[in-house]
Amino acid sequence: MANGLHVAVVGATGAVGQQMLKTLEERQFPVGQLTLLSSARSAGKTLQFNGKEVVIQEATPDSFKGVDIALFSAGGSISKALAPEAVKRGAIVVDNTSAFRMDENVPLVVPEVNEEDLKAHNGIIANPNCSTIQMVAALEPLRQSYGLKKVLVSTYQAVSGAGAAAINELKEQSQAILDEKEFTPEILPVGSDKKHYQIAFNAIPQIDKFQDNGFTFEEMKMINETKKIMHMPELQVAATCVRLPVVTGHSESVYIELEQSGVTVQEVKQLLAQAPGIVLQDDPENQVYPMPADCVGKRDVFVGRIRKDLDNDKGFHMWIVSDNLLKGAAWNSVQIAESLIKLGIVK
Amino acid sequence: MANGLHVAVVGATGAVGQQMLKTLEERQFPVGQLTLLSSARSAGKTLQFNGKEVVIQEATPDSFKGVDIALFSAGGSISKALAPEAVKRGAIVVDNTSAFRMDENVPLVVPEVNEEDLKAHNGIIANPNCSTIQMVAALEPLRQSYGLKKVLVSTYQAVSGAGAAAINELKEQSQAILDEKEFTPEILPVGSDKKHYQIAFNAIPQIDKFQDNGFTFEEMKMINETKKIMHMPELQVAATCVRLPVVTGHSESVYIELEQSGVTVQEVKQLLAQAPGIVLQDDPENQVYPMPADCVGKRDVFVGRIRKDLDNDKGFHMWIVSDNLLKGAAWNSVQIAESLIKLGIVK
Numbered sequence: 001m002a003n004g005l006h007v008a009v010v011g012a013t014g015a016v017g018q019q020m021l022k023t024l025e026e027r028q029f030p031v032g033q034l035t036l037l038s039s040a041r042s043a044g045k046t047l048q049f050n051g052k053e054v055v056i057q058e059a060t061p062d063s064f065k066g067v068d069i070a071l072f073s074a075g076g077s078i079s080k081a082l083a084p085e086a087v088k089r090g091a092i093v094v095d096n097t098s099a100f101r102m103d104e105n106v107p108l109v110v111p112e113v114n115e116e117d118l119k120a121h122n123g124i125i126a127n128p129n130c131s132t133i134q135m136v137a138a139l140e141p142l143r144q145s146y147g148l149k150k151v152l153v154s155t156y157q158a159v160s161g162a163g164a165a166a167i168n169e170l171k172e173q174s175q176a177i178l179d180e181k182e183f184t185p186e187i188l189p190v191g192s193d194k195k196h197y198q199i200a201f202n203a204i205p206q207i208d209k210f211q212d213n214g215f216t217f218e219e220m221k222m223i224n225e226t227k228k229i230m231h232m233p234e235l236q237v238a239a240t241c242v243r244l245p246v247v248t249g250h251s252e253s254v255y256i257e258l259e260q261s262g263v264t265v266q267e268v269k270q271l272l273a274q275a276p277g278i279v280l281q282d283d284p285e286n287q288v289y290p291m292p293a294d295c296v297g298k299r300d301v302f303v304g305r306i307r308k309d310l311d312n313d314k315g316f317h318m319w320i321v322s323d324n325l326l327k328g329a330a331w332n333s334v335q336i337a338e339s340l341i342k343l344g345i346v347k
Numbered sequence: 348m349a350n351g352l353h354v355a356v357v358g359a360t361g362a363v364g365q366q367m368l369k370t371l372e373e374r375q376f377p378v379g380q381l382t383l384l385s386s387a388r389s390a391g392k393t394l395q396f397n398g399k400e401v402v403i404q405e406a407t408p409d410s411f412k413g414v415d416i417a418l419f420s421a422g423g424s425i426s427k428a429l430a431p432e433a434v435k436r437g438a439i440v441v442d443n444t445s446a447f448r449m450d451e452n453v454p455l456v457v458p459e460v461n462e463e464d465l466k467a468h469n470g471i472i473a474n475p476n477c478s479t480i481q482m483v484a485a486l487e488p489l490r491q492s493y494g495l496k497k498v499l500v501s502t503y504q505a506v507s508g509a510g511a512a513a514i515n516e517l518k519e520q521s522q523a524i525l526d527e528k529e530f531t532p533e534i535l536p537v538g539s540d541k542k543h544y545q546i547a548f549n550a551i552p553q554i555d556k557f558q559d560n561g562f563t564f565e566e567m568k569m570i571n572e573t574k575k576i577m578h579m580p581e582l583q584v585a586a587t588c589v590r591l592p593v594v595t596g597h598s599e600s601v602y603i604e605l606e607q608s609g610v611t612v613q614e615v616k617q618l619l620a621q622a623p624g625i626v627l628q629d630d631p632e633n634q635v636y637p638m639p640a641d642c643v644g645k646r647d648v649f650v651g652r653i654r655k656d657l658d659n660d661k662g663f664h665m666w667i668v669s670d671n672l673l674k675g676a677a678w679n680s681v682q683i684a685e686s687l688i689k690l691g692i693v694k
Binding site: 150152154156170171174175178189193194195197198201202203204205206210213214215223236237238240242244245246247249251253255265284285286287289290291292293304305306307308309310311312315317319 | 497499501503517518521522525536540541542544545548549550551552553557560561562570583584585587589591592593594596598600602612631632633634636637638639640651652653654655656657658659662664666
C-alpha cells in the first residue's frame with residue numbers, strides 16, 4: 001500500500017456515489033488509483049477527485065482488474081451482476097445496496113457495532129440500510145451496558161434516500177404548491193410501484209414496496225438487519241417507515257426496553273455522550289435536540305429527547321437523527337473500508 | 348329552540364374559529380342568533396355566516412347574555428377569564444383550549460368515545476387536544492371489544508396546529524429555501540419559547556414547552572387526556588410529538604397492546620370499518636393508506652397500515668390521520684354542541 005490502494009466507485013454519479021467521493025477526500029483515504037464506474041449512459045463524463053478530473057467508465061467485469069476495494073452504490077441488480085465479478089478479480093466489495101445484506105455468508109457491518117464481523121468476509125461486505133445504521137449505532141452502547149429486549153421505531157425519512165430524482169420531485173412540487181399550480185407525482189413513494197403521491201407538504205407511510213405481512217420492505221430491512229448486525233435473532237423489533245418532505249437527514253422516534261432495570265436517564269445520556277460516532281444533543285431546557293436540518297453534511301449520529309417511559313422502568317424514548325447519505329450510506333461504506341485497512345484485511 | 352339557538356364563537360378570526368363557522372354552516376347547526384367575539388383588535392371586522400355579514404364584537408363578560416352555547420378558541424387565558432363569566436350568564440361553554448381539560452369538574456369529550464360524560468357538566472365542556480382526539484376516536488372501538496393495555500404514539504403534526512402565523516412561516520420559509528435566500532425563524536416550534544427553528548424541509552421534535560420530566564406539554568396532554576377521556580387512569584400511554592412541514596393534517600404512528608390475545612388484523616379492520624367517525628383506508632397491495640394531503644377538509648379520522656406486531660400477539664401497529672382543524676378542533680367542538688342538543692342538555 002506504499003502508493004495507496006486502487007479504489008473503484010460503482011455508481012459514481014448518484015447521490016450516494018458523489019458523497020462517497022467527497023468522504024474519501026475528506027478522510028484522506030489512501031487512494032493510489034481511482035476508477036469511477038457507471039452505466040453506459042454516464043460513461044465518458046468526468047468527475048473531480050482531489051483536484052483532478054477522472055473520466056467515468058462503463059462498469060464491466062474486467063473493470064475490476066487490479067482493484068483493491070470496490071464501493072458499490074448503483075442499485076441491487078448492478079451489485080448482483082458485478083460484485084461477484086469484482087471479487088473474482090481480487091477486489092473486496094463494500095456494497096451499499098440490499099442485494100447481499102441478508103446473505104449469511106456476507107457480513108453486514110456498522111463499524112461502531114460489529115467491526116469484527118469483517119474478519120469473516122468472503123469478498124463482499126454489505127452496508128446496511130440507512131435507517132438501520134443510525135439506529136443500531138445509537139443503541140449498541142445501551143445493548144452492551146444494559147442488554148436490549150425490544151425496539152419500536154417510527155421513522156421520519158428524507159427523500160434523498162430515494163435518489164436525486166426524488167429530491168428534484170420534492171423541490172418542484174413544493175414550488176408548484178406554493179404557486180398554486182398543478183403537478184403530477186411521478187417518483188415517490190417508490191419509482192417502480194403502481195401509484196405515486198404528493199410528497200411536498202405531506203407524509204407518505206410507505207418506503208419501498210409492501211410485503212404480504214403488511215410491512216414494507218424498508219420496515220422489514222430495519223427489523224431483520226438490526227437483528228443480524230447486533231447478533232440478536234431474539235431481539236424484538238418493529239418499524240413504521242414514513243417518507244417526509246425533507247431533502248436530507250433521517251429522524252427516528254425510538255422506544256426501547258432494556259434487560260436491566262433501574263437505569264437512569266442520566267446514565268443513558270452519559271453512555272451515549274462517550275460512545276463512538278454519537279453526538280448527544282439533549283438539553284430540553286435550552287431546546288437542544290437533533291433535527292435533520294442541522295445534521296446535513298455531518299458524519300455523526302445525533303441523539304436527544306432521551307426520557308424514561310412513565311410506565312415501564314426498563315423503557316426509554318429517544319430521537320435519533322443522521323445524514324442518510326453519509327452515516328446512512330457513503331460514510332459507513334468508507335468507514336468499513338477504513339476498518340478493512342485497520343484490521344489488516346486490505347493491505 | 349323553535350327559532351334556533353344563540354351561539355357565540357370566541358376567537359372567530361383564528362384558524363380554528365373560521366373552521367367552526369364553516370362547520371356550523373355545513374352541519375346546518377340550528378343557529379338562531381350568532382355572536383362573533385374576539386379581542387379588541389379584531390372588533391368591528393365582519394365575517395360571513397350563511398350568506399350574511401356578522402360584525403365581530405370585543406369579548407366581555409356581558410357579551411354572553413342570552414347565549415345558549417359558546418364555542419371558545421381564543422387561547423387559554425381568554426378561556427380562563429371569560430368562560431366562567433359565560434357560564435354565570437347561562438351559557439354552556441365548549442372550550443377548545445387546554446385551560447380546563449384536566450379539571451375534574453369539567454368533562455373532556457370526544458363524542459364517539461365518551462358522549463355520556465356531557466351529562467355531568469358544570470357549564471364548561473373541554474375539547475381535547477387535536478392529536479389526542481383522532482387517536483382516541485380510532486382506539487375506542489378496540490378498547491371496547493378487546494381491552495387496551497398500552498399505547499405508544501409518535502406524531503407527525505401539521506403547522507396549522509400552531510395557528511395562522513405558523514402556516515405563513517412554513518410557506519415563506521419554503522419559498523426562501525427554494526430561492527436559496529436567507530430567513531429568520533420567528534414562530535415555530537413555540538412562539539413564546541426562547542429559540543425558533545427552521546420548519547420548512549425539517550422536522551422539529553418539540554411541540555409546546557418542555558416539562559421537568561423531559562416530555563413536552565403536548566406529549567403530556569396526549570398521555571393525560573387519553574386516560575381521562577377513556578376513563579382509564581391505569582392505561583399505559585407514551586407520546587413523542589414532532590412538528591412537520593405539513594400545513595394541515597396530523598398523522599400518528601401508533602403501537603398498541605390489547606388485553607385480549609388472538610385478535611386478527613382482519614377483525615381489527617372490520618371493527619374500524621364500522622366504527623363511527625372512522626374511515627378505514629388500508630389496502631397495501633393497492634397502496635391505499637391515509638395521508639395528511641388527502642384528509643384536509645374532511646371530518647373523519649382515517650386509519651390504515653394496520654398490522655400485527657411480529658413478536659407480540661397482542662400488539663398492533665397502525666397509522667392514524669385526520670384534519671387537525673376539524674376533528675382535532677372545530678368539528679369536535681360543533682359535534683359536542685350537537686350532542687348537547689341530542690341529549691337534551693341544551694334545549
